[in-house]
Amino acid sequence: MLTIINLPPELFAKFCTFLSPTDLLSLSQVCRKFRGYLCAPNSSTTQQIWKESRLQFIPKEDMPPPEGMNEEKYVLLLMTERGCQICKKNKECKIYWEFEVRCCKSCFTVNTISQDIIKTKYSQEFLDIIPYRHHVGFFDNEILYWEKQIDLIYSKYCNLPKENLQSWLNDRKHIFNSIMEYSKQRISKDKADTPYVPSLNFWPPISMLEPVELPSLSFIPQFIPIRRNNTSIQSPDEPKRNQFIKSEKKKSTIKFHDNYTSSHMKGKNFKNKFVHRYG
Numbered sequence: 001m002l003t004i005i006n007l008p009p010e011l012f013a014k015f016c017t018f019l020s021p022t023d024l025l026s027l028s029q030v031c032r033k034f035r036g037y038l039c040a041p042n043s044s045t046t047q048q049i050w051k052e053s054r055l056q057f058i059p060k061e062d063m064p065p066p067e068g069m070n071e072e073k074y075v076l077l078l079m080t081e082r083g084c085q086i087c088k089k090n091k092e093c094k095i096y097w098e099f100e101v102r103c104c105k106s107c108f109t110v111n112t113i114s115q116d117i118i119k120t121k122y123s124q125e126f127l128d129i130i131p132y133r134h135h136v137g138f139f140d141n142e143i144l145y146w147e148k149q150i151d152l153i154y155s156k157y158c159n160l161p162k163e164n165l166q167s168w169l170n171d172r173k174h175i176f177n178s179i180m181e182y183s184k185q186r187i188s189k190d191k192a193d194t195p196y197v198p199s200l201n202f203w204p205p206i207s208m209l210e211p212v213e214l215p216s217l218s219f220i221p222q223f224i225p226i227r228r229n230n231t232s233i234q235s236p237d238e239p240k241r242n243q244f245i246k247s248e249k250k251k252s253t254i255k256f257h258d259n260y261t262s263s264h265m266k267g268k269n270f271k272n273k274f275v276h277r278y279g
């Protein structure tokens, strides 16, 4: 009897074309046989299964994977809804293409190291082949490396025979350029895909604000005649109010003048004036 367990590989592959990346991942965890079908980095059929699932179920992710990354790893990396790949707890995470990892902010901080700290430990020819990320801080910018990536590449670097070093460095430089270029393209793509939302550092959000009742503007008509000339509408007591305002202005001008004079008297001439008055 034909069941899903003993499906021939070609039928299994056909069956997989209807499955989302999440379903493929679940299926790969059912048994060794399925795992063998779905986790085979060197099998073109396996890679095709993951690619078709990606294009069908995550159509916006139509960019090919970075050079050297297989389709399965690529699709798993794109599954941001699964959260941080490191701590597996935090759902808020981001893909760092330079390091080919998806992680939360805390894991990023714990696993990265600043160039300022390691630049004396490693040679420049080695650092030139290590992918990095520009981190824009509040006060300054820094270059960050993924520590495990450094350790992995450094162990290969140290164990190389001298005669193979240059060709290995050339290969690594090619990979480095490819990764950095891919990361740049990804940043542009993310910017293009993200709808523009103006940054309003404002709390509480406008939507949460209670409507404010404005005070009554009934007092405004009392002031309008004052601003106008005598030709405008005037109430019977208008001349009195104008006089009152003028006298107030005059008074305030005199007061200002007094303040100005007294403050200047306390300046460099203060002593002289004091001497003039009191000898």
Ligand SMILES: [Zn+2]
Residues within 6 Å of the ligand: 084, 085, 086, 087, 088, 089, 090, 103, 104, 105, 106, 107, 108
């Ligand atoms: Zn994490």
